[in-house]
Amino acid sequence: MQVLAKFVSFKSMEIRTAILISIGDELLIGQTIDTNSAWIAQQLNRLGIHIALKLTISDTKEAIKSALDLSMPQADLIICTGGLGPTKDDITKLTLNDYFGGTLIRNQTVHEHVVRFFEKRNRPMLAVNDMQADVPDNSTVLFNRMGTAPGMLFERPDTWVVSLPGVPKEMQVILEEELLPRIKANTIRDQHIVYKYLLLFGRGESFVAQDIADIENALPEHIHLSYLPNYGELKLRLSGSGTDYAVLNREMDTYIGLIRSRLEDYVVADEDLNLEEALIKQLKEHRLTLSTAESCTGGLISSKLTDVAGASAVYIGSIIAYHNRIKQTELNVSYEILNTVGAVSEATVLEMALSVRDRMGTDIAVAVSGILGPTGATAEKPVGLVYFGIASVKGVQAFSYNFPYDRPINKEMVAKTALNLVRKEMQRLVAEA
Amino acid sequence: MQVLAKFVSFKSMEIRTAILISIGDELLIGQTIDTNSAWIAQQLNRLGIHIALKLTISDTKEAIKSALDLSMPQADLIICTGGLGPTKDDITKLTLNDYFGGTLIRNQTVHEHVVRFFEKRNRPMLAVNDMQADVPDNSTVLFNRMGTAPGMLFERPDTWVVSLPGVPKEMQVILEEELLPRIKANTIRDQHIVYKYLLLFGRGESFVAQDIADIENALPEHIHLSYLPNYGELKLRLSGSGTDYAVLNREMDTYIGLIRSRLEDYVVADEDLNLEEALIKQLKEHRLTLSTAESCTGGLISSKLTDVAGASAVYIGSIIAYHNRIKQTELNVSYEILNTVGAVSEATVLEMALSVRDRMGTDIAVAVSGILGPTGATAEKPVGLVYFGIASVKGVQAFSYNFPYDRPINKEMVAKTALNLVRKEMQRLVAEA
Numbered sequence: 001m002q003v004l005a006k007f008v009s010f011k012s013m014e015i016r017t018a019i020l021i022s023i024g025d026e027l028l029i030g031q032t033i034d035t036n037s038a039w040i041a042q043q044l045n046r047l048g049i050h051i052a053l054k055l056t057i058s059d060t061k062e063a064i065k066s067a068l069d070l071s072m073p074q075a076d077l078i079i080c081t082g083g084l085g086p087t088k089d090d091i092t093k094l095t096l097n098d099y100f101g102g103t104l105i106r107n108q109t110v111h112e113h114v115v116r117f118f119e120k121r122n123r124p125m126l127a128v129n130d131m132q133a134d135v136p137d138n139s140t141v142l143f144n145r146m147g148t149a150p151g152m153l154f155e156r157p158d159t160w161v162v163s164l165p166g167v168p169k170e171m172q173v174i175l176e177e178e179l180l181p182r183i184k185a186n187t188i189r190d191q192h193i194v195y196k197y198l199l200l201f202g203r204g205e206s207f208v209a210q211d212i213a214d215i216e217n218a219l220p221e222h223i224h225l226s227y228l229p230n231y232g233e234l235k236l237r238l239s240g241s242g243t244d245y246a247v248l249n250r251e252m253d254t255y256i257g258l259i260r261s262r263l264e265d266y267v268v269a270d271e272d273l274n275l276e277e278a279l280i281k282q283l284k285e286h287r288l289t290l291s292t293a294e295s296c297t298g299g300l301i302s303s304k305l306t307d308v309a310g311a312s313a314v315y316i317g318s319i320i321a322y323h324n325r326i327k328q329t330e331l332n333v334s335y336e337i338l339n340t341v342g343a344v345s346e347a348t349v350l351e352m353a354l355s356v357r358d359r360m361g362t363d364i365a366v367a368v369s370g371i372l373g374p375t376g377a378t379a380e381k382p383v384g385l386v387y388f389g390i391a392s393v394k395g396v397q398a399f400s401y402n403f404p405y406d407r408p409i410n411k412e413m414v415a416k417t418a419l420n421l422v423r424k425e426m427q428r429l430v431a432e433a
Numbered sequence: 434m435q436v437l438a439k440f441v442s443f444k445s446m447e448i449r450t451a452i453l454i455s456i457g458d459e460l461l462i463g464q465t466i467d468t469n470s471a472w473i474a475q476q477l478n479r480l481g482i483h484i485a486l487k488l489t490i491s492d493t494k495e496a497i498k499s500a501l502d503l504s505m506p507q508a509d510l511i512i513c514t515g516g517l518g519p520t521k522d523d524i525t526k527l528t529l530n531d532y533f534g535g536t537l538i539r540n541q542t543v544h545e546h547v548v549r550f551f552e553k554r555n556r557p558m559l560a561v562n563d564m565q566a567d568v569p570d571n572s573t574v575l576f577n578r579m580g581t582a583p584g585m586l587f588e589r590p591d592t593w594v595v596s597l598p599g600v601p602k603e604m605q606v607i608l609e610e611e612l613l614p615r616i617k618a619n620t621i622r623d624q625h626i627v628y629k630y631l632l633l634f635g636r637g638e639s640f641v642a643q644d645i646a647d648i649e650n651a652l653p654e655h656i657h658l659s660y661l662p663n664y665g666e667l668k669l670r671l672s673g674s675g676t677d678y679a680v681l682n683r684e685m686d687t688y689i690g691l692i693r694s695r696l697e698d699y700v701v702a703d704e705d706l707n708l709e710e711a712l713i714k715q716l717k718e719h720r721l722t723l724s725t726a727e728s729c730t731g732g733l734i735s736s737k738l739t740d741v742a743g744a745s746a747v748y749i750g751s752i753i754a755y756h757n758r759i760k761q762t763e764l765n766v767s768y769e770i771l772n773t774v775g776a777v778s779e780a781t782v783l784e785m786a787l788s789v790r791d792r793m794g795t796d797i798a799v800a801v802s803g804i805l806g807p808t809g810a811t812a813e814k815p816v817g818l819v820y821f822g823i824a825s826v827k828g829v830q831a832f833s834y835n836f837p838y839d840r841p842i843n844k845e846m847v848a849k850t851a852l853n854l855v856r857k858e859m860q861r862l863v864a865e866a
Contacts, residue, residue: 025659026659026660026661027471027487028474028484028485028486028487029474029475029478029484029659029670030470030471030472030473030474030475030478030484031471031475031659031661031668031670032471032661032663033466033467033468033471034466034467034471035466037463037489038460038463038464038465038466038467039463040463041461041462041463042462042463042464045462045463051461051462051463052461052491053461053488053489053490053496054460054461054487054488054489054490055486055487055488055489056470056486056487056488056489057486057487058485063486070503085638085639086638086639086642086643087638087639087642087660123640126639126643128639128643129639146837168842169838169839169842205518205519205520206518206519206520206559206561206562207556207559209519209520210519210559210561226458226459226462226464227459227520228459228464228465230465235464237462237464292753294732296739297736297739298732298735298736298738298739298740298744298748299727299731299732299733299734299735299736299739299751299753300732300736300739301732302731302732302735302736302753302755303730303731303732303733303735303736305731306729306730306731306732306733306755307731307840307841307844309806309807309808309840310808311731311755312755312756315731315755315756316755316756316758316759317752317753317754317755317756317759317763318732318751318752318753318755319750319751319752319753320725320732320735320750320751320752320753321750322735322739322744322745322748322749322750322751323745323748323749323750325749325794326749326750326793329792330750330792359762359763360759361758373742374742375742375743404579405602406602407740407742408740409601409602411740
């Protein structure tokens with residue numbers, strides 16, 4: 001009853017500022033990249049909750065207590081991830097229980113869930129798994145449908161403190177199904193938050209900043225512009241807040257329109273999409289199909305396209321000709337070409353693009369062949385040299401670029417560049433249709 | 434000269450504890466995932482430098498100063514990334530300059546580099562780019578070969594404070610070429626740090642923890658075991674420190690040997706490799722070639738294999754048959770099969786594996802077809818159902834698994850599972866050879 005009473009007494013609490021605490025030595029030694037806190041930040045942003053600080057700490061009682069001492073006075077909401085589960089000795093649960101002076105009690109609902117969880121998987125139940133159902137009596141259980149470590153919510157006079165498992169899928173389900181509804185129910189919001197996006201490709205951040213400096217400088221206090229670069233993509237994110245949604249929305253449409261007119265040549269989309277999402281959407285709109293022939297990217301272009309749910313409506317398939325023999329047998333690149341100008345050449349990508357378009361019967365086909373490094377360079381062909389072939393009913397063209405990065409970044413840049421060449425060919429087909 | 438004098442006066446300084454400060458609203462709003470700090474942590478770990486804390490903060494003077502106030506008393510080394518460059522208003526440089534009471538002066542070497550940088554790219558030089566060559570007179574420039582924002586090193590009595598750009602490649606080059614050598618030169622280390630690794634596949638973290646609980650509990654104070662799970666992979670990392678390298682190394686070999694003997698069935702490699710790196714290495718050792726035929730993974734298996742430099746020696750290529758028509762035309766899956774048992778079936782993956790192995794002339798071929806979600810499920814076939822086909826001189830086999838995650842995680846799990854099935858087929862070939 002104590003928890004319920006408190007819950008009600010804070011019905012009108014405003015959650016505006018949050019601090020995220022990521023717990024785990026695997027994060028501090030750099031063996032695991034923290035994707036959780038970015039995802040959590042995105043969810044909270046949509047509710048107009050601002051992340052003031054992220055802390056990444058060791059999974060020790062001392063570090064967790066210090067992080068709480070630092071965060072409690074500054075945040076309406078503190079979300080801890082990690083430090084739960086058998087191999088972590090449930091250090092976060094035990095520390096929060098101490099910190100807030102609670103007592104661990106076995107939660108029957110959680111325990112039955114844990115038992116069923118192991119039964120369904122025909123896995124032996126371990127003693128440590130029973131203990132996962134023990135939760136502090138001064139916390140509210142946030143049910144974990146996807147795993148065995150329950151989430152916990154401690155409601156303090158001015159701050160909600162939440163503990164979630166570090167496993168991304170479990171953390172995400174608990175946050176979406178258990179925490180966000182409680183935050184919404186306890187927040188009376190007088191502010192509307194509006195976002196507008198422009199996805200650009202092929203123009204550097206500092207040049208775009210100069211192109212629109214006057215517009216950016218004229219933005220009012222309550223509207224902010226963010227630059228979000230990603231392998232040749234540049235997402236512009238305009239975020240605004242105001243009490244009248246309609247007025248704010250009109251105001252922001254005006255600014256995004258001004259920016260767009262200034263950068264028209266580079267605009268890919270005016271939604272929160274990445275390049276492959278925008279391309280698949282536009283191919284669907286124009287009823288155009290696509291196939292790919294990849295050498296140096298080894299399937300990354302195809303994999304990015306098929307990251308988009310529903311890609312199968314327009315993306316047909318690919319021939320990955322990593323070995324030169326396959327360029328000959330599957331894509332009709334002649335022995336002469338391979339033996340004279342070589343696999344990294346205009347002649348090769350032209351033939352690859354024509355052949356795969358023909359074989360897969362698509363409207364557009366893109367082919368890539370290049371040297372991503374660290375090895376493979378020759379006297380005439382440096383690391384980073386990549387040829388692109390684009391085939392459509394309009395014929396076939398080749399392009400070449402030099403990418404100055406290392407292997408993984410070159411690979412990403414080549415894939416994004418290929419997708420953008422497909423987008424331009426699509427525009428050409430549509431314009432001239 | 435002042436900097437040089439100081440530099441010398443701290444010749445015997447020991448850097449043991451570091452704090453990382455990642456600066457940028459794009460990190461706090463979750464639009465960019467922080468990969469820099471994990472990479473930096475790995476580099477520092479190799480020098481036996483322990484990361485005590487990571488802070489992610491807004492790009493404001495106040496936040497940067499607060500982070501320094503918090504970190505200065507606690508760390509020998511503080512590395513700030515981000516908040517440099519035109520679109521960031523060089524906020525980090527200006528704040529550090531204030532914080533340490535310096536004056537900005539134009540650095541000619543840096544300025545000439547910036548000018549050449551723009552000339553080489555035939556890009557117009559902007560006024561803001563000139564200002565990038567202005568650095569605090571109480572800092573040492575850390576030259577940025579890859580970009581225009583210089584790194585800076587402030588040597589304080591007990592702490593080195595470093596500022597690096599947020600662009601990963603620029604940050605990495607400066608850290609490797611300019612910072613690490615200075616740290617090594619200023620550190621007399623009496624401790625040796627040794628790491629041993631075991632890569633496992635197919636056994637959950639908490640079960641492995643139980644399998645080796647007695648060994649883990651018997652580990653001495655100076656040896657620590659970390660569990661690093663990644664989509665079905667589980668990397669065990671044993672880290673130890675000691676004054677006698679030979680003694681420490683022997684001791685750790687004993688422990689890793691004990692753990693290995695307990696988990697033999699799941700061991701993929703005893704080096705710091707991921708599954709695809711280990712597979713490519715082992716295929717090379719056994720002179721076996723591989724091809725793939727992918728439907729639902731859309732090229733991710735092939736892309737992972739070709740992430741490994743030198744994969745071309747054993748990985749030949751792939752047919753990505755995302756559309757069913759391509760399964761017929763390129764992989765001989767019959768209309769009857771697709772129309773009766775369907776594309777997500779044992780019959781389909783058996784034919785896909787046989788066909789691609791035959792077409793590409795490889796020793797081993799793997800094929801996948803499944804439903805990754807969110808849509809595509811039928812009455813008999815739930816989201817997450819995936820069939821795998823493996824073909825070799827021993828014949829062809831099919832396997833099926835149900836993956837309980839969402840689309841992106843299912844895709845990763847399917848790719849890793851396919852790679853592990855190839856590894857097992859390789860072992861079968863080698864054993865029976």
